[in-house]
Amino acid sequence: MFDKLLKPMSYIGIKHSEKRWFDIIIPSILAVLVSIIIFNLPKPIALIGKDSLISLVNGILQILSGFYIASMAAVATFQREGMDEKMEGRPPKLKGIPLTRRNFLTYLFGYLAFMSIAMYFVGGFIQLSASSISYWTSDLHTLIKVICVTLYLFVVCNIMTTTVLGMHFLIDKIHREKPKFTDE
Numbered sequence: 001m002f003d004k005l006l007k008p009m010s011y012i013g014i015k016h017s018e019k020r021w022f023d024i025i026i027p028s029i030l031a032v033l034v035s036i037i038i039f040n041l042p043k044p045i046a047l048i049g050k051d052s053l054i055s056l057v058n059g060i061l062q063i064l065s066g067f068y069i070a071s072m073a074a075v076a077t078f079q080r081e082g083m084d085e086k087m088e089g090r091p092p093k094l095k096g097i098p099l100t101r102r103n104f105l106t107y108l109f110g111y112l113a114f115m116s117i118a119m120y121f122v123g124g125f126i127q128l129s130a131s132s133i134s135y136w137t138s139d140l141h142t143l144i145k146v147i148c149v150t151l152y153l154f155v156v157c158n159i160m161t162t163t164v165l166g167m168h169f170l171i172d173k174i175h176r177e178k179p180k181f182t183d184e
Contacts, residue, residue, distance in 0.1 A: 011111030027157035
């Protein structure tokens, strides 16, 4: 049962050298940079509550979750030559099995849909319990707050960079024609 509930998280198990950049390295750099900016602004940004960082992110996630589900459905039904062939070069692998373009994109958009919905509910819970969280965190050391915000931003940046990877495939890779040899 848990395998079925967590199937969208299978994307994390896909292995490819470039994927690490989109999943971990770039989101980490962005999360740290944004956290540094947020905590060093002369006028602080509200992290929770009305007109806050989480409020803004939740508004975007509301829209994106529908986009990801629609993209996953489109990829699953897209009829184009090459969608069901193994990806060129060193294809990404899941459990040692090379993936087709359709497999990879379905896992990618499934993961993004799952993560955006999960983060929407996490952000919603934080918003609803903002007064309690403010009460509990008032005595916390600033470093703990920075770590929590950076972790939240890491997941948001992971969603963003993985979205860019998905858009790259939808914009360019699935429409690129393979070179064909002719007898001229």
